[in-house]
Amino acid sequence: MITVSDLTKQYGKRLAVDGMTFDVAAGRVTGFVGPNGAGKSTTMRMMVGLTRPGRGDVRYSGVHYRDLKHPARTVGSVLDARCMHPGRTARNHLRATAALSGIPTARAEEVLAEVGLGTAADQRAGKFSLGMRQRLALAGALLGDPQVLLLDEPSNGLDPDGIRWLRDYLRDFARRGGTVFVSSHLIGELSMFADDLIVVGGGRLLAAESVQEITARNDVAVLIQTLQPAELASRLAAHGLVVEVAADRLIVRGTTRAAVSQIAFDSRIQVLELRETSRSLEDSLLDMTRASAEFASA
Numbered sequence: 001m002i003t004v005s006d007l008t009k010q011y012g013k014r015l016a017v018d019g020m021t022f023d024v025a026a027g028r029v030t031g032f033v034g035p036n037g038a039g040k041s042t043t044m045r046m047m048v049g050l051t052r053p054g055r056g057d058v059r060y061s062g063v064h065y066r067d068l069k070h071p072a073r074t075v076g077s078v079l080d081a082r083c084m085h086p087g088r089t090a091r092n093h094l095r096a097t098a099a100l101s102g103i104p105t106a107r108a109e110e111v112l113a114e115v116g117l118g119t120a121a122d123q124r125a126g127k128f129s130l131g132m133r134q135r136l137a138l139a140g141a142l143l144g145d146p147q148v149l150l151l152d153e154p155s156n157g158l159d160p161d162g163i164r165w166l167r168d169y170l171r172d173f174a175r176r177g178g179t180v181f182v183s184s185h186l187i188g189e190l191s192m193f194a195d196d197l198i199v200v201g202g203g204r205l206l207a208a209e210s211v212q213e214i215t216a217r218n219d220v221a222v223l224i225q226t227l228q229p230a231e232l233a234s235r236l237a238a239h240g241l242v243v244e245v246a247a248d249r250l251i252v253r254g255t256t257r258a259a260v261s262q263i264a265f266d267s268r269i270q271v272l273e274l275r276e277t278s279r280s281l282e283d284s285l286l287d288m289t290r291a292s293a294e295f296a297s298a
């Protein structure tokens with residue numbers, strides 16, 4: 001569990017992060033969402049001691065980051081995937097990173113395989129696509145076999161297969177008890193796989209809720225028409241969703257169109273119609289962040 005308390009950072013006259021307080025639970029994926037300039041990167045840098053807060057602190061299971069005995073074994077982070085020597089091979093980059101953190105260099109082979117870069121181990125990082133660099137940066141974060149992953153906009157540059165792979169990887173990491181904190185300015189994308197959302201705007205916390213709470217509050221219902229209603233209903237129920245049957249349609253509350261579409265796709269069930277009956281999660285989050293932008297520019 002990560003506890004962020006009253007985290008504040010001022011640059012000149014600008015409050016980049018203003019009294020940010022929230023918890024990030026273990027065993028879940030927490031999305032950190034807000035428009036560009038909302039203060040996400042600054043908050044994440046303060047969470048791993050790269051930027052000094054003006055006020056406030058961050059604890060990992062009660063321990064300050066600076067007091068962690070083996071920071072790399074507790075927290076793995078990717079804050080900038082471009083941060084690697086272009087002339088080094090992927091394997092050498094990881095070996096050097098491992099050596100710096102007191103981790104056996106043999107671990108490099110394991111994490112290369114884990115992120116699907118086994119066959120690219122001897123290629124130079126400078127020749128990598130942005131998507132491959134994202135994978136290599138994630139491999140670096142995994143070297144210490146950490147309990148917590150902090151990732152700033154990790155799907156930047158990934159192709160759709162890469163995004164899907166990352167989503168599945170992070171969900172699995174959380175299922176194994178890990179803590180995942182991942183930022184994005186793309187609300188729709190995060191709502192597809194996050195359990196909880198921390199919504200920020202203008203350096204301030206706007207909401208800290210589960211996706212289910214936000215969708216229930218907004219009474220979001222997803223309407224589905226399919227030729228295989230029984231199969232889809234049982235797949236949705238297996239994901240803990242309550243399904244109502246109305247005439248030829250299924251209705252599911254407390255979830256998103258994106259999540260239902262993913263479940264149907266994964267189950268190879270064809271969907272004829274899929275829509276949200278009221279305001280979508282995306283709409284309600286955009287409203288929140290829009291209000292904060294108006295406040296900030298007032």
Ligand SMILES: Nc1ncnc2c1ncn2[C@@H]1O[C@H](COP(=O)(O)OP(=O)(O)OP(=O)(O)O)[C@@H](O)[C@H]1O
Nearest residue numbers: 011014016034035036037038039040041042043185
């Ligand atoms: N080193 C810095 N010096 C001065 N101002 C900064 C610095 N870092 C960030 N800021 C300012 O702080 C505010 C928050 O920036 P931050 O990068 O944390 O936002 P963000 O939510 O991560 O946005 P993005 O998605 O665009 O990276 C912005 O107004 C930014 O210009």
